[in-house]
Every structure is written in structure tokens, then in C-alpha cells.
Amino acid sequence: MNRRQFLSWLRRLAKTAAAGVVGLAGSRWLRAGFLGAEAAPPAQRPIRPPGALPEARFRAACTRCLLCGEVCSAMCIAFPSRIEGSQPPLRRAPGAMERQELAPPVWRGDDTPYILPWKRACNLCMRCGEVCPTGALRPIAVDRQTIAREVRMGVALIDRKVCLPWTRTSWCGACLTACPYRQRAITVDHQGRPTVHPEHCVGCGLCVEVCPLRYKAIAVDPPFAPDRGAVRAE
Amino acid sequence: MILRGWLSRRRRRWPGGARKVQVLRRTLQLLVLALLFAIPTLSLYDNLRNQRDEVGIQSRWDTRLVHRLVADLEEPKALTQAVRGSVWTFKAGELVISDPLAVVDFVAASRVPWDRFLITALLPVLLSLLLGRVFCGWLCPADLLFELAGKARNWAGIKTDVTFSRGTKTAVLAAGVVAAVILGNQVFAEIYPPRIVGAELYLWITFGTFGAGAWFFLALIAFEIFVSRRFWCRYVCPGGALYALLGRYRLLRLEVDPVACTECRLCNVSCELGLDPMGGRFGQDCNNCGLCVRACGHDALNWRLGLPPSGGVDRLGHPESGVAAATPGEPAP
Structure with a gap:
């Protein structure tokens, strides 16, 4: 090896080392970003923002512009790439087994909007429908009656084998307090045990957010199946 | 010695006409990239302020900076809510401008001939009819990053350059439209680098995580550097194909x-x-x-x-x- 070859070898070595250092530092930084998966309590599923079209039409119309997430005043609209620990809806709640069969698999990580109510629930500000350029989220007037009539993000299901009043563990009432349609969508009996009335529930998930149990005793079951609309309309 | 060479090259002469055009082009591209950083930060600040979350604002350097800038203004919302979105769909006040590819994707997937959303692509379509693929070279944030990747490629002295047919990207466009019609799901959004750059920056700033698109974009950059120079823009990009077709008689x-x-x-x-x-x-x-x-x-x-x-x-x-x-x-x- 002569001097010229040695120098060019040195140069290549320096370049390779520099690339390696940059790559290692970069991979650490990227891992920190990429591996932040959403962790869900069991029996929780993401729901669509309020005013969303039926699932098939929503996926066709949503242009993945992320505007709904930008304007979301509750900062609840997320674009999860994957959710660890999320399961089909509650097994023990009445009717949940049937709905589980209806629910199609959800392909996440395609930058369509979801709400993860166990992290942050929707406060029904309706800005997302206002900003959506394609009408995948319909604009709905910010009005209690209109919202109660038009919004069906899902229906809350209570797991009676976990819920504090239902298991006679303690008094609670957190879901009743958080519910924007309290005494209609959620009522409690004389023993403080909550019941959801599906015909009044808009599925905002505020009850899920405030449920004090680590493994939430309440979940929102999204109407992803196409024939859920007919069931809800009754 | 290296530094002296760099300085003398810089001092060579004041940019002439064609060089000034390059200064303008780089300024525009950097402005777009800066907006892609700024818009999610402004939106995040706006939402935190709506929730009166002072702790949340003060816990991040970027929202803290925005707070220092707009706290004294009469109408901070006029600034923090002025612009939204990215190069895929941009919203300034009531004006909405979206990429023509987004409209093609929307029409194909939802199989509707007309929607209010189609109007939002009018301005880019008109500009492309007159000026050709001007959005690719002047506004696309991915173009800037691909050109940087090209610099890295030259610096590393990589000569491998696999070439394909230029018509491939038109075929990708056609195949994507067919796939969107069949699947009833928009497909271009997932593979369009300008949208991916904007979306990933938004996800990173807002949630601190990246999505699947970041992996895809990194793979593209690696392919650009090690295998084929500017292969995405030359051979694959469906958006580039659409702009090229629009600018055919520019x-x-x-x-x-x-x-x-x-x-x-x-x-x-x-x-x-x-x-x-x-x-x-x-x-x-x-x-x-x-x-x-x-x-x-x-x-x-x-x-x-x-x-x-x-x-x-x-x-x-x-x-x-x-x-x-x-x-x-x-x-x-």
C-alpha cells in the first residue's frame, strides 16, 4: 500500500465512522419516537370522532389531512399507529358478544382519526366536523339537542363484575358526574349502581376517561359495523 | 484549508438572475418546511390555551416560545388559528387549498362525480396547467429532503444509479386510482412523500411519536442515496405524474x-x-x-x-x- 492508497483508505474509514456515529445517534432518537405505542386497558377500542360517516364511507371520504386533530380543542383526536392491549368490547355486558361478531377488524396506522377515550375523551365541541374539507366528518351544530340527535360515536357498556357500586365495593358515581347527558344517558339506582341508556348515549367517552379503575369498568363500543345504525335508530 | 476554499467559493460573485431564482426557490421550500413545523406547534398552543393549561404550555419549549410571542397580542387567535393543515390540505381562514392528488384519491375511493371538496384543488390545477410540475420543484418539502439526500449521495461518492421507465409513475397513478375504486379506501395518501413529511412532523410535535409513514420515507431516502438518484420523483411519484399530465401543454x-x-x-x-x-x-x-x-x-x-x-x-x-x-x-x- 502506497501513501496515496493509505490516505484514501483513511478517508473512507473516517467517512464510515462518521456515518456510523450519525446512524447510531439517529436510531436512538428514532426508537424513542417510534416505539411510543398507545397502551390501552383491556376491553377498550378506539372510536371515530363525532359526526363521522358510516365506517366504509368514512374510509373512502377521509383524505388524511389531519385537520380534525389540529383543531380538536380537547386534544382527543389521535392517529394511533398501533394500540397495545386493546380488545373486543366487554364480554360480560348485555349484548356485547353479538356486537363483537359484527365489529370488523380495524386497520390502524393509516392516519385516519380515532379517539382513545381512556386517554382523552371528546368534549363535543364539534370543531372537527366544521373543519373537515371532505365531509367525512359531518358538520353538526353545537347544540345539546342537535348533538344528542346526530352524534353516535358508540355506546357505553358497563362491566358489572368490575364496577365499584355493582360489586358493592364502594360508592362511586364518577361516570354519572362526567356524562354530559346525565340522568338520561346514565342513571343510577337507589344503591348508586349506574346504568347506560343506549338511546340517549352519544358515545363521547367522558365516562371512560373519569372511571377511577385502572382497568376501566366502562367502555365505548363503536358502531363500526354497517348495520349498527339500524339498531341505534330504534 | 477546506474552510478557505469554502469561503472563496462563497465570495465568488453576487448571484446573477438564474442564481437569484435559486435563492427564491430555496427560500420558498424552507418556508414551507418551517410552516410544517410551525402549524402543529401553533395548533397545540391554541388547544392548550383553550383548556387554560398553563402548565402544559410552560412544559414545552416550543409552546413556551409561542406563548412569549403572542401573549401580549389583543387577538392571539388571529395568529394561532390563521393557518392550518399541510401541503396536502392547507387552510388559511376560509380558503382551503388541497393537492389535486387528494381530490383524485377522494373521487376514486368514494366514487362520487362531484363534491364541494373538488373546488379546493382549482388553484393548483390552474397553476400546473400554466407552469407544469412547478409544485414539485418549488413547494414540495420532500423535494428539498431528496435534494439533500442527493448531496449526501455525492458526498459519499455513490455511483450506483438504477434507472426505470419514466412512464412508471403514470402507471402508478392509474393503478392507484383502480385500487382506490376497488378498495373504497384512499391509497395515495399513504405513499405520497409531501403528505408524509407534513403528517409525521405533526405527529411528532403533537404526540411525540411517528407513524408508519416515517419508516416508508426513511426507506425512500436510503433508496435515493444508495440505489437510484431521485428515483421517486422520476419514476414513481403519482403526484408528480398527475402534475406532469396537467402540465403537458404548459x-x-x-x-x-x-x-x-x-x-x-x-x-x-x-x-x-x-x-x-x-x-x-x-x-x-x-x-x-x-x-x-x-x-x-x-x-x-x-x-x-x-x-x-x-x-x-x-x-x-x-x-x-x-x-x-x-x-x-x-x-x-
Whole structure:
């Protein structure tokens, strides 16, 4: 090896080392970003923002512009790439087994909007429908009656084998307090045990957010199946 | 010694016309990139402020900075809510501008002939009809990053350059439309680098995580550096194909002065997209970036505003007859 070859070898070595250092530092930084998966309590599923079209039409119309997430005043609209620990809806709640069969698999990580109510629930500000350029989220007037009539993000299901009043563990009432349609969508009996009335529930998930149990005793079951609309309309 | 060389190169001369155009182009591209950083930060600040979350605002350096800037204003919302979105769908006040590819994707997936959303692509479509692939070279944030990847490629001395057919991207566009119609799901959004850059920046700033698109974009950058130069823009990009088709009969074109041209091929070497401006064979793929105009040492290459070539154009937008014979040089092998 002569001097010229040695120098060019040195140069290549320096370049390779520099690339390696940059790559290692970069991979650490990227891992920190990429591996932040959403962790869900069991029996929780993401729901669509309020005013969303039926699932098939929503996926066709949503242009993945992320505007709904930008304007979301509750900062609840997320674009999860994957959710660890999320399961089909509650097994023990009445009717949940049937709905589980209806629910199609959800392909996440395609930058369509979801709400993860166990992290942050929707406060029904309706800005997302206002900003959506394609009408995948319909604009709905910010009005209690209109919202109660038009919004069906899902229906809350209570797991009676976990819920504090239902298991006679303690008094609670957190879901009743958080519910924007309290005494209609959620009522409690004389023993403080909550019941959801599906015909009044808009599925905002505020009850899920405030449920004090680590493994939430309440979940929102999204109407992803196409024939859920007919069931809800009754 | 290296530093001295760099300085002397910098001092060479004040930019002339073609160099000023490059300064303008880089400024625009950097502005778009800066907006892609700024818009999610402003939105995040706006939402935190709506929730009166002072702790949340103060716990991040970027929202803290925004807070310092807008806290004293009479109407902070006029600034923090002024602009939304990214290059895929941009919203300034009531004005919504979206990428024509988004509209194509929407129409194909939802199978509707008309929607209010179609109007939002009007402005880009008109500009592309007049100026060609000008969005690719002047506004696309991915173009800037791909050009940086090209710099890294040159720096590392990588010579491998796999070439494909230029018509591939039109085939990708057609295949994507068919797939969107069949699946009923938008497909271009997932593979369109400008949207991915904007979306990933938004996800990173807002949630601190990246999505699947970041992996895809990193793979593209690696492929650009190690395998094929600017392969995405040249051969694959469905958006580039759409803009190229729109700009097929555009009015802004390059023109070679056959007297001044010395056939040095500096323009062909400088072309990021590997076109042949010296032979007049740049076709519909030219994104009007102006690198070839800057490279020309004899002012033989310039822009011309006028009607498209009279003899018609072939599949790739090259002049069919007449013009090619009059210009010097052979098409690049």
C-alpha cells in the first residue's frame, strides 16, 4: 500500500465512522419516537370522532389531512399507529358478544382519526366536523339537542363484575358526574349502581376517561359495523 | 484549508438572475418546511390555551416560545388559528387549498362525480396547467429532503444509479386510482412523500411519536442515496405524474439558444431529474427548478413563456417534430 492508497483508505474509514456515529445517534432518537405505542386497558377500542360517516364511507371520504386533530380543542383526536392491549368490547355486558361478531377488524396506522377515550375523551365541541374539507366528518351544530340527535360515536357498556357500586365495593358515581347527558344517558339506582341508556348515549367517552379503575369498568363500543345504525335508530 | 476554499467559493460573485431564482426557490421550500413545523406547534398552543393549561404550555419549549410571542397580542387567535393543515390540505381562514392528488384519491375511493371538496384543488390545477410540475420543484418539502439526500449521495461518492421507465409513475397513478375504486379506501395518501413529511412532523410535535409513514420515507431516502438518484420523483411519484399530465401543454418552457450553446452538457449534468434540457428533450417531467439555467455558463438556456410546441407532443411530453431537429446535440444516451 502506497501513501496515496493509505490516505484514501483513511478517508473512507473516517467517512464510515462518521456515518456510523450519525446512524447510531439517529436510531436512538428514532426508537424513542417510534416505539411510543398507545397502551390501552383491556376491553377498550378506539372510536371515530363525532359526526363521522358510516365506517366504509368514512374510509373512502377521509383524505388524511389531519385537520380534525389540529383543531380538536380537547386534544382527543389521535392517529394511533398501533394500540397495545386493546380488545373486543366487554364480554360480560348485555349484548356485547353479538356486537363483537359484527365489529370488523380495524386497520390502524393509516392516519385516519380515532379517539382513545381512556386517554382523552371528546368534549363535543364539534370543531372537527366544521373543519373537515371532505365531509367525512359531518358538520353538526353545537347544540345539546342537535348533538344528542346526530352524534353516535358508540355506546357505553358497563362491566358489572368490575364496577365499584355493582360489586358493592364502594360508592362511586364518577361516570354519572362526567356524562354530559346525565340522568338520561346514565342513571343510577337507589344503591348508586349506574346504568347506560343506549338511546340517549352519544358515545363521547367522558365516562371512560373519569372511571377511577385502572382497568376501566366502562367502555365505548363503536358502531363500526354497517348495520349498527339500524339498531341505534330504534 | 477546506474552510478557505469554502469561503472563496462563497465570495465568488453576487448571484446573477438564474442564481437569484435559486435563492427564491430555496427560500420558498424552507418556508414551507418551517410552516410544517410551525402549524402543529401553533395548533397545540391554541388547544392548550383553550383548556387554560398553563402548565402544559410552560412544559414545552416550543409552546413556551409561542406563548412569549403572542401573549401580549389583543387577538392571539388571529395568529394561532390563521393557518392550518399541510401541503396536502392547507387552510388559511376560509380558503382551503388541497393537492389535486387528494381530490383524485377522494373521487376514486368514494366514487362520487362531484363534491364541494373538488373546488379546493382549482388553484393548483390552474397553476400546473400554466407552469407544469412547478409544485414539485418549488413547494414540495420532500423535494428539498431528496435534494439533500442527493448531496449526501455525492458526498459519499455513490455511483450506483438504477434507472426505470419514466412512464412508471403514470402507471402508478392509474393503478392507484383502480385500487382506490376497488378498495373504497384512499391509497395515495399513504405513499405520497409531501403528505408524509407534513403528517409525521405533526405527529411528532403533537404526540411525540411517528407513524408508519416515517419508516416508508426513511426507506425512500436510503433508496435515493444508495440505489437510484431521485428515483421517486422520476419514476414513481403519482403526484408528480398527475402534475406532469396537467402540465403537458404548459406555457412556461425552457429554450436553448442554438448560437450561444457550446454543447458542454453542464445543464444535463445539473438536472436533478436526469432530463436533457440541452437537446430540448425535457418534456412534461421538467419541474422548472432552474438548476440547468443556473448551470449554463453561456446564457444559452432560458425560460420562455409561450405556446407549446406546434407539432404536438409524444407520450412523455417531448415535441414530436420540428423543434428537436432545430436544437443542437443528440438526446442523452
